Every structure is written in structure tokens, then in C-alpha cells.
Amino acid sequence: MKTFTVSAMLASTLALGAAQASDHAITGADVQAAQEAWGAGIVAIGAAYTAGEDYEAAARAHIEQFYAYDGHTVLFKPTLASEDQFRGDFDEALSYFVGGEIEEDGGFAIAPYTQVRWENEATIIDSDSAMAMGNYFFTTTEGEEVKVEYSFGYVQDEDGALKIVLHHSSLPYTPN
Known part of the structure; x- marks a missing residue:
């Protein structure tokens, strides 16, 4: 397993936006890159918290980079939200x-x-927007994976970077 510093992880996720800045239709590779960078950002926030660093600043940067709150309505239904x-x-x-x-x-x-x-x-792609649905797995510090179901919708910003406008995630259904 590679080890990254928190600042290196944040820098790599921020570099994604610059790499996507071009005049092209969204591709499946763009969606996968955005997903990987989003996941790295979640890991970086937790690493900053664990290291006693400014995890709130890391989270603010993450939201600014990946979510379209600055210009769109964002539909966000988090996994662990009920009230x-x-x-x-x-x-x-x-x-x-x-x-x-x-x-x-x-x-x-x-x-x-x-x-x-x-x-x-x-994944469904329509030149300047995309939707993806599936499962993502969060690995805990104990090495266990937590499976979560998701649907994400993306639009391109003016620089060509993908921004989330739909984020719905939930724990899998467990019958009684």
C-alpha cells in the first residue's frame, strides 16, 4: 500500500480539475477519474483529522472541487443522514x-x-453531463470494507471539470 501525505493527496485531487480543463465531451474515463479523486479526497480528510491537521479546510476544498454548489442546485442525500x-x-x-x-x-x-x-x-453520458450508479466500498482502518450503494450525477464546469449535482448513497437493504 502506498503512503501519501495529506498535502500530497489533496494536491493530487486538486490536480484532477486542471487536468480535465479542456473542450471535450465527458468520457467514461473522466467519470472514473472523478470518482477516484473524490475517494482520495475522502481519505485525505480523514488523514488530516487523524494527523491533527486542518481537516475542515480539507473538507471545504473537497466540496469546492467536487460539488457544484457554486452554480447549480445540488441534490445530496448522504448515507448516514436520517433526520x-x-x-x-x-x-x-x-x-x-x-x-x-x-x-x-x-x-x-x-x-x-x-x-x-x-x-x-x-454510466450514462450525454456530452456535458453524466450519471453513474453502483457500489462503492470504504475501507476502515481495521481493513474492513463498508459497502454503500450510490448514484452520482455530474456536469462539466466552465473549465471542463466534473462537478457533482446528484449524490445519493445508502446502505444496502437488509431483510428482517
């Missing part, structure tokens, strides 16, 4: 990732996780 199910603005998303504003939020991203692995069921 305030939907996070329609930046501050509510920040609360979910690091805790704070909303009482039920314990800080999902500060768990921490060591890896996020994606298994796309399918």
Missing part, C-alpha cells in the same frame, strides 16, 4: 463530512477511511 436527509447547500454538506452544523452529523469523512473502491453498475 436531515438532504444537504442542499455547502454548509450542510460540510457538516455531514466533518460534523458541526447539523446535530446528527458525526463527521462521515473523519472516520477515517484508508481507501474508497468503486464498482460502477452503469
Whole structure:
């Protein structure tokens, strides 16, 4: 397993936006790169928390990079939200990732996780937008994977970077 410093992980996720800045239609590779960078950002937030660094700044940078709150409506239904199910603005998303504003939020991203692995069921691309659905797996510090179901919708910003406008995730159904 490769070891990265928190600043190196943040730098690599921020570099994705610059790499995508071009005049082209979204591709499946763009979606996969955005997913991998999003996962690395979640890991970086938890690593910053564990190291006693400014994890809130890491979470703010993550949301700014990956979510389209600055110019679009974002439909965000986090996995571990039941009382305030939907996070329609930046501050509510920040609360979910690091805790704070909303009482039920314990800080999902500060768990921490060591890896996020994606298994796309399918991806639909329409030149300047894309949707992906499947499972993603969050590896805990004990090495266990937590399976979560997701649907993400993306649009391109003016620089060509993918931004999330739909994020719905939930734990798999467990019959009684």
C-alpha cells in the first residue's frame, strides 16, 4: 500500500480539475477519474483529522472541487443522514463530512477511511453531463470494507471539470 501525505493527496485531487480543463465531451474515463479523486479526497480528510491537521479546510476544498454548489442546485442525500436527509447547500454538506452544523452529523469523512473502491453498475453520458450508479466500498482502518450503494450525477464546469449535482448513497437493504 502506498503512503501519501495529506498535502500530497489533496494536491493530487486538486490536480484532477486542471487536468480535465479542456473542450471535450465527458468520457467514461473522466467519470472514473472523478470518482477516484473524490475517494482520495475522502481519505485525505480523514488523514488530516487523524494527523491533527486542518481537516475542515480539507473538507471545504473537497466540496469546492467536487460539488457544484457554486452554480447549480445540488441534490445530496448522504448515507448516514436520517433526520436531515438532504444537504442542499455547502454548509450542510460540510457538516455531514466533518460534523458541526447539523446535530446528527458525526463527521462521515473523519472516520477515517484508508481507501474508497468503486464498482460502477452503469454510466450514462450525454456530452456535458453524466450519471453513474453502483457500489462503492470504504475501507476502515481495521481493513474492513463498508459497502454503500450510490448514484452520482455530474456536469462539466466552465473549465471542463466534473462537478457533482446528484449524490445519493445508502446502505444496502437488509431483510428482517
